[in-house]
Amino acid sequence: MDEKDRLLLTYLQNGLPLTPRPFAVWAAKLGTDSADLLVRIQRLKKEGTFGGIRAVLDPRAFHYQSAWVAAQFAPEEWETRTEILWQHPGVVYGCEREHEFNVWFFIAVPAGHDLELHVRCLEKIAGAQKILFLPVRRVYKGTELLTSSGKEMHPERCKDPEKDRTVEASDLMAPAGQERRIPSGTALKETLSAEDIGMIRALQAPFPITDEPYQKIAADIGITETQVIERMKSLTVQGCLKRIGSFLKSAVAAPEAGTLVVWQIPEEKLERSGPELAEFREVLYADRRPAYPEFPYSLYTMIRAETPEALELITRRMQDRIGKWPHRVMVTTRELKKTPVKYFPKDLDAWWQQSRHISETAFN
Numbered sequence: 001m002d003e004k005d006r007l008l009l010t011y012l013q014n015g016l017p018l019t020p021r022p023f024a025v026w027a028a029k030l031g032t033d034s035a036d037l038l039v040r041i042q043r044l045k046k047e048g049t050f051g052g053i054r055a056v057l058d059p060r061a062f063h064y065q066s067a068w069v070a071a072q073f074a075p076e077e078w079e080t081r082t083e084i085l086w087q088h089p090g091v092v093y094g095c096e097r098e099h100e101f102n103v104w105f106f107i108a109v110p111a112g113h114d115l116e117l118h119v120r121c122l123e124k125i126a127g128a129q130k131i132l133f134l135p136v137r138r139v140y141k142g143t144e145l146l147t148s149s150g151k152e153m154h155p156e157r158c159k160d161p162e163k164d165r166t167v168e169a170s171d172l173m174a175p176a177g178q179e180r181r182i183p184s185g186t187a188l189k190e191t192l193s194a195e196d197i198g199m200i201r202a203l204q205a206p207f208p209i210t211d212e213p214y215q216k217i218a219a220d221i222g223i224t225e226t227q228v229i230e231r232m233k234s235l236t237v238q239g240c241l242k243r244i245g246s247f248l249k250s251a252v253a254a255p256e257a258g259t260l261v262v263w264q265i266p267e268e269k270l271e272r273s274g275p276e277l278a279e280f281r282e283v284l285y286a287d288r289r290p291a292y293p294e295f296p297y298s299l300y301t302m303i304r305a306e307t308p309e310a311l312e313l314i315t316r317r318m319q320d321r322i323g324k325w326p327h328r329v330m331v332t333t334r335e336l337k338k339t340p341v342k343y344f345p346k347d348l349d350a351w352w353q354q355s356r357h358i359s360e361t362a363f364n
Contacts, residue, residue: 015243
C-alpha cells in the first residue's frame, strides 16, 4: 500500500462528492487519473482493505421503526411455524435461544406503519404461544437505530463520533405501540416525498464503480443524472443520507461477536446502572427495553467475551459495580435468518394487503 492508497482510503471514508464525475475529483487530488483510481479501488476492495462503496443512510432521519421480538413456540412445531415470520419483508434477523422464549427476531418498518400491529399479526399468523414486543426505550451505548446482527447491515457504525452518548428512544424511532391500527403506508414523514423514497430504494443497490456512477443510477431508475444528484443532495440536507463512502471491515463491531446478557434491575436504579454498565470496555452495546412478568429483564447488554468463563468474570465485575441484581445469559444456539435491512421494501405493502384482515383481532 503506497501513500496514494492511504489518501484514497481517507477519501473513501469521508464520502464521494455529488458531482457527475466524482472519482475524477479524487483522482485530481491524488495526482492521477480516474482510470488508475478505479483500479486502485477494485484492488483495495479485493485485498479486503475495505468492504466496498455504498450509501450510508440514517434511518433516524426518516423515522424508521424497529424492535426485537421474543417468541414462544411449541418445541415440536416451531421450525415449521417460524417460516411464516421470515416471509415478512421487515424481519431481517432471527435466531434460536436457550430459553422458553425460544425464537427471537428483529423487525423494522417505515413510519406510517404500526410496528406493534405488524408483530401482533405475525403472532396470530404464525401461531406463537406468546410474543414479547421489545422496542428500545433508551440507549446507553451505541446510537444505531437498527441494532440487529450481521456486519453487513450497519456499515454506518464505523467511526461515529456520537457513538457513546446516551440517547432517548425518541432520538431513535417513532414511539412504538402508539396510535395503533394506523393503515400501513399512509403517514410518512411530511418532508419525505415519493421521490425521496424511490431514491432511498435505489441507493441500497450496489454502488457503481464507474467514471459516471450517478448516470448509471439514473438509467436504472429512469430519471436524469441531474435529478439523481439533486435528490441525493436533498436527502443529505434532510439528514437521510450521511455519505456515499466505504467502511473498514476491521472497524465494524458485529453484534454476533458478543453475547446478550439481560438484567433485572428496579426501575429506580436503571438510570444509574445503565450508564455504569456501558462504561465497561467489554460491553459493545447497552440499552433499555420493556420488562414483562414472564421476562422481567429491562436492561440489555451485548458483551464481548472469549469463553463462558470469561463472560462470568465480566458479569461479576459488573455486579461489583451496580449490585448483585438477577441477570441471565441469553445464549444463541442457531441463527435462523440474517439479511441486510432494506428500507422501504416494495413487497411490504403486498404483505400488509394479504395480512391486514388479521389486524382487527390482533390485540385480542
